[in-house]
Amino acid sequence: MKTYIKSYRKSIAAVALLSGLLFTSCENNEDLAITPETTVSDQDIFKTPARIEGLVNGIYKAFKGASLYGGRFLLYQDQRGEDFINITANNFTGYESWNNSYSSGSNDINNLWSAAYSAINRANILIEGLAVNQGVITEQKANEYIGEAKLIRALSYYSLVVSFGQPYNKDAGASQGVPLRLKAETGTANNDLARSTVAEIYTQILKDLDDAEAALPQSYTSADLNTTRAHVSTAIALKTRVYLSQNNWAKVIEEAAKLAPQTQAPFSTTASEVKHALQPDITVLFSSNYATVESIFSIPMSSLDSYTGQSAIAYIYNTNLEYYLNPTGILGDAQWGATDKRRDLTRTVSGKQYFKKYAKPSPFLDYIPVVRYSEVLLNYAEAAAKTGDLTLAANLLRAVHLRSDPSYVFSATVTSDPVQLIDAIWKERRIELLGEGFRGLDLLRNLQDLPAKGDSKLQTPAVVPSAANYIFPAPNTELATNKLY
Template sequence: MKKIYYTLTIGIALILGVTTGCKKANSFLDSQSTNDLDEVTVFADSARTSAFLLGIYGRIGFESDPVEVNQLGAPFTAATDEAESRWPGGQNVPIQMFQGSFGTGFINANNQNWTFLYTGIRMVNIYLKNVDNAPLSANLKAKSKMEARFLRAYFYHFLLKFYGGVQLVGDDVKGLSDENVNPRASFEATVNYIVSELDAVAAQLPLKNQGLDYGRVTKGAALALKARVLLSAASPLFNGGSFATDASVIPLTAYPTADASRWQKAMEASKAVMDLNQYQLVEDNITRPGNGFYKMFLDRVNSEAIFQRMLGNNKLFESNWLPPTRGGTFLIYPSQQLVDAFPMKNGKLKGDPGSGFDAANPYANRDPRLDYTVIYNGAMYFDGRVNAMAPVFTYVGAAQDGIQAATANTATNTGYYCRKMCDELIYGNSNANAQRCQPLIRYAEVLLNYAEAANESGQTNTALDQLIALRKRAGILAGADFRYGIPSTMSQIDARSLIQNERFIELAFEEQRYFDLRRWRLGADYDGKFLKGMRVTKTGNNYTYAEINVRTARYFKVNSYLFPIPVAEISINREMKQNPGW
């Protein structure tokens, strides 16, 4: 396990070479190159010290960049019922995950993820060790330390949801000759450490940053991350739900016994974010229904953003997700399961009595969020070839964008393309750019976290109020009772299903679904089930629709719930225990 400590012996050069988008002149995001790459020279210079912190900030894109859908950071959406990966080869990470083969591609990605996260932690510890020697003002030193500690907690929160309890290194920066024999901390100890760090930094971070400081960590980010961690800790997989049979591994992978009060703690943590009165859903149903949901992803500064990946002018999503006719590389294809999860515009699910669903016109009168998330046959999107909005056709035989076999790799195999977070007036190979900053934690997630924890704490009506707010913003019709399709009374079980479905559609393609299914311990409901698509056939001017099974049935068994501790770490440190199923 030495490599989690020593990766940074070659890392300072890389750190100072990191750049991110969203840079403005003289802002803290500006970096300067240097050839004097050692700790003394780096922290003797204010610009290089700031560049070092920038290098840590530059790592927060982990598990969020759409270009990584087949690489290290974010294969997870294509390993669930949310989407299919473009790449059909068995060597590719999403394929290995949903087939359960877990071959070399997955193992290498898992090992590199482990190293990437611990390298980030080591970078923070180097910064904390040296920043007091830097020629920065006392206020900037103090503030930047809080930011660095948040970023360390952010890296640990990934380790927690990937692996369970992990080794906690504190503020140590180990040397090459230092022997490491420390075991993994328990799941509880890891949660407690992350939460205590976030509480400490939240007490000192500002409520907001403006001007040149925009993009730095805030109090709200710390509290929102705490809420996310505590919600996961209260969930069935971790709240007394370990799959381990070895008594020594159980506390490493979960709390040994369930405790319903953990839901209350998660609820209170989300409420603390809400009570800051700094955030609100972006709502605009005047321009068109649900326009706030669409526009929020494009405005770099908005009332819903809590923690963002800072980007300059970009086509990050347009170039990676749009179909061939729109100049994209169409890396993922949404599933029929995701499309079916969107209710009708009256708020009823398509199978509910009175929903108004028409199988011959399946995309009409749906939740407006569907149009902002998925491109389906006939959906409108700007076409640079005609310089106007035009329909995208995915029917069998449609030029370029038409549905193909799963092994073709030239167009969608589900009948859908992704358009979440895309600017409808920008295509993948256009000269125009969006000014977005990618949200990593946003207020809608906080409301969903609060709703879930409230429902599990027996406060179902409070939970449903959050769904009403989200659906109102989404542009769903209020109805005579102004409940946006939400029944006035629901059982806890029915409300749980509704909340889970709302998370599915509201947070689609934001790398939540895979980890939600894990923490809910719902693998058995998805194991062996096919991901579905929609095959559209055109006859004259008419279309017919038929659901299809796409490629292999999904795999979701015991070893899907936690990733394996890298074998190299266990071979170096005999105190390290492996996760169940590996």
């Protein structure tokens, strides 16, 4: 991982403080009046509260990397499924993911790996630094910052293990995953590190999320901060996702019930300070208000800190029109009706339907969703159905679907049969979470084939779970610098 370690070797402070100040709290980054410190020594970086806060912001900034949750990680995972058709065969905009043809030298592979481990290393630096520099900030504030660092570390590791490791459900996590780096690295001495098992990675992810839940604040001082900084609900919501990836239905239910304690609609959060609920109009979440209580955690963009061109997911989907929606995919399924409000998140160009959930023009200021309340409800629905509580599962499914299509009726045949109900929940995930990075993850956790897809110009065959390209290959940058991989 020499590519990211070197960025810290000369000055941790220079990188973290500068990028941290650029990320900052999203509501303020249009009119920053702070002159960033860019020449602080490693020894001085933890000596003031402002510098420590800069390090925290730097963790979020790394997590916001274009190849991670700045948007392209979502692109990579969605293109593994069948709901988009590629037009351009452009390797710089995710074609190799769509085509299941990544190699160790692929830019996407190396950039995703580097971005995730950069966020992890920044989190490790903060965690270790606060442990030996006590008293500069209050103990409560230090614990909250560590909670934020652990949550970002957990989600970064989750992104790595679901991409580069075999699905947990293949062998209960016995396969080799990725190197588990929990120490701050400021040089190249520790590049050589063997991979941990997939199970070990999941154990660490869940430990970090449990620690984060215990340490994070219930809320912040504004809706924007409640959307763009981790708080208690963020950790809980992400645990439902991680446990779902393990088919640990009981734990999904346990965590989801913290945020959705009711057994019928309207489902909403009552115990925590942020009262999560579905918004009446889903299009609001992707156009006029990125900071609703449905948006549990999102990556902000501003005119001072956004991505352009091929780094921007909005450019790929909606400006350059490099993928259209597959008419035989979820777009053509009867469960996604013509009057469904989510159809407004698509548009027609030359007879094809294109995806416009990220619809802002350049400079592409759409916030990127990491976890929404609707996902929590669908995670909950699947776990309830898997454990035999079909009434609760159907109520959760209806809550999500009827928000956008109130006239739709799920037949009694569907809601009374666990197989059909789970199939309907999986379809609902494809409709509701389209373009948010879930389709590939859902296929892999269920050990399903990556489906064949294409049109008269470009096609790609199906990939079975036993194939080498069912998961992403290790990047050249890691293979060249880690002899124990």
